[in-house]
Amino acid sequence: MKKDERASFGPRIKEVRLAKKMTLKEFYGPATKYVNNFSPIENGKRIIGERLLADILRIHKISMNWLVNQEGSMFVEEPTVAEEYKGVPFFNVNFSDITFSEFNLLRETPEYYVNLKPLNDCDAFLTVYGDSMYPKYASGEIIAVREVTNMEVIQWGEAYLIITDETANNMITVKSVFEHYNESSLVLRAFNPAYTGDTIIERSAIKRLFIIKGKVMRNQL
Incomplete structure (x- = not known):
């Protein structure tokens, strides 16, 4: 999407926020920690970035047709009960092969969908690479992750997929x-005792956080 096509999106996104009766922090907080940047965006003085726009559309289920053409419903219509449930998308991605700037995982085309009832509230299934979390999660196992929208609520000791910004080396x-x-600050710790030493990062360095809800073997999918 070209820059000039996004020029009018800020005021329209403001319409959505006001329709939902949400503050800047409530509306934009799940997508970014820089919520104050959205005042000039909403007033049409700045243009919203493509990645951030995609996150906001996904989180708030805003209709692209409405945003671009001002046609139809403001929000994406929820599927009816009669529609077939596809399942949770599976992405076969090795995190060591990508950088943060390329990480648009949940907007990529999945290899296939997984319909596994106990984990159908998750956002994605991903492959584990490496042994730092062995034996809790062995290399080659599939983990199910769900995004954390409130980073102030963290379950200590639980495993998470953590995506950081440049201040934490885009880890x-x-x-x-x-x-x-x-x-x-937060402490990140490997489960495998062979990987000694904690990693300390600032909370503010976390761009996205996903709790690991469970795991399956590939032959279960």
Whole structure:
């Protein structure tokens, strides 16, 4: 989508926010920590970035047809009960082969969909590569992840897929997350005792966070 095509999107997104009666923080917080940047975007003084736009459309289920053409419903219509449920998308991606700037995982075309009732509330199935979380998650196993929208609520000791910004070297990793004595920081820890040493990162460095809800073997899919 070209830059000039996005020029009018800010005021229209503001219409959505006001229709949902949400503050800037409530509306944009799940997509970015820089919520104050959206005042000039909503006022038409700045153009929203493509990746951020896609995240906001996904989170708030905003209709692209309405946003671009001002036609139809403001929101994407929920599927009816009669429609067939596709399942959760499976992406066979090795995190070590990608960079943060390329990480638009949930907007890529999945290899296929998985319909597994206990995990149907997840956002994606992903392959584990490496042994840092062995034996909890072995290399080649499939994990089911669900995005965390409120990063103030973290289940200490649970495993997460963590995606960071440049201040944490654009790290993308699966680790157990623990509380740090400094509330602005988090401790990332491998499950495998062979991988010693904790990694300390700032909460503000986390761009996206997914809790691991479960795992399956490939032959179960």
